[in-house]
Structure formats: structure tokens, C-alpha cells
Amino acid sequence: MKKLVIIFAFLFPLTFWAQYLLPNEEVIYSFETKNGKKMSLVKDKTNTYIQYRFGTKAKVEMEFPAERTKESWKKFTYNSYHRGGGKQNAGMDLNYLFFKNNNYKYLIFKTYHAEDESFSTGIIITDTKGKETEITGLYKTHKGCMCYLDDTEVKKEDFGL
Numbered sequence: 330m331k332k333l334v335i336i337f338a339f340l341f342p343l344t345f346w347a348q349y350l351l352p353n354e355e356v357i358y359s360f361e362t363k364n365g366k367k368m369s370l371v372k373d374k375t376n377t378y379i380q381y382r383f384g385t386k387a388k389v390e391m392e393f394p395a396e397r398t399k400e401s402w403k404k405f406t407y408n409s410y411h412r413g414g415g416k417q418n419a420g421m422d423l424n425y426l427f428f429k430n431n432n433y434k435y436l437i438f439k440t441y442h443a444e445d446e447s448f449s450t451g452i453i454i455t456d457t458k459g460k461e462t463e464i465t466g467l468y469k470t471h472k473g474c475m476c477y478l479d480d481t482e483v484k485k486e487d488f489g490l
Contacts, residue, residue, distance in 0.1 A: 349382050349389065358426075358439070358473040360450050360466035366390075368452060368466065370426065370437065370475070373397070379405060379483065381428065381435070383452075393430045402482035404428055409476065416443050424475040426483075432457050439475055 349369045350356060357379070359369040369382045378397040384390035394401050408425040412418065420443035427436050434455040441448050450466035479485075 356473045357477050358437070358475045359471065360468070361470040362451075362464055362466055364464075366464075368437065368464075370473075372481075376481070378402070379481070381405075381437075391430075393428060393435075399482075403484065405478075406484045406486050407475065407478040408486050409479070414443075416446075419444050426475055426478065427486075437475070439471065 349359070349367060350371060353373055353375075354371045355374055357370045357372055359367065359371075361367050366383065366385055370379070371382065372379045377399060378401040380397060380401060381393045382389050382391070394404050406427045408423075408427070410421065410423045412421050414420045422439075422441040424439045425436055426438075427434065429435070436453040436455075437451075438453065439450045448468045450468050450471050452464040452466070454462045454464070456462075
């Protein structure tokens with residue numbers, strides 16, 4: 330009986346997070362927020378679709394796009410910029426993924442700046458009036474890399490830097 334309690338103690342929390350990753354999927358990039366929510370960018374293992382998910386442990390509050398089809402790749406735009414050279418060259422690594430949903434603009438970001446050795450991740454949501462809301466991600470919880478989007482069907486956009 331004691332063994333069953335221990336097994337359930339480990340499996341119970343996993344069932345809540347399981348809705349963020351289906352058996353046919355793998356994580357491209359994910360992180361948790363200060364408010365206990367989670368952002369996951371996932372794709373089908375055969376590259377059939379890509380999907381953004383956000384919510385609590387108990388409930389996925391938003392999935393985009395709703396349909397899991399090959400067309401989903403075209404609903405995202407990816408930007409990245411990389412400059413090496415450390416502090417003396419103001420090295421940086423910038424990764425941004427953008428999409429629109431219900432007249433809101435979503436920007437998922439992961440950045441590193443060598444000058445102050447700062448790392449950040451999160452989501453910036455912009456409404457139709459231009460008001461921005463930032464959801465700060467806990468960098469230490471991030472998994473994966475948006476850089477994997479370089480070799481996918483996601484639209485690429487140049488920064489112009």
C-alpha cells in the first residue's frame with residue numbers, strides 16, 4: 330500500500346502537466362512564469378503542426394492555433410539575431426516568435442546580453458490600442474530552444490540589425 334501511495338504521489342502532478350505535451354509531440358521551447366503558469370511551444374514529431382499552449386497546471390487556458398494542421402506553421406513568424414564576442418563586443422543572442430490571435434499580438438522572447446550577462450524569457454501581449462502586457466518567464470525553468478525553428482516551415486523575418 331505504501332508503494333502505491335508513493336507511485337501516485339509522483340504520477341499525480343505529471344497528469345496535470347501531461348496536457349501540455351501529447352504523446353505524438355515534442356517541446357520546442359517552454360518555461361514557467363512567476364504566477365505558476367506555463368508556456369509551451371510544441372510540435373508534432375512528424376512536423377505535421379506547431380502549437381502554442383499557455384495556462385495553469387490544471388488547465389490549458391489558450392491553444393494557438395486551435396486546429397493542428399500543416400497550415401499552423403505559417404501562423405508564426407520567427408526572428409533571431411546572434412552576435413558573439415563577449416562583453417567587449419556587446420555579444421547577444423535574441424530569439425523572438427510572433428503570432429496574432431483574436432486581434433492581440435503575442436511575442437515570445439528569449440534573450441541574452443553579454444554586457445551585463447543577463448538572460449530573460451517571457452511573453453509580451455499587445456492589444457489593439459497598443460497597450461503591452463508582459464508575462465515574465467522564469468529563465469531557470471526554460472527548456473528547449475527557439476533556435477530549432479530555423480529549420481522549420483515557420484516564417485522567418487530579418488531584424489535589420
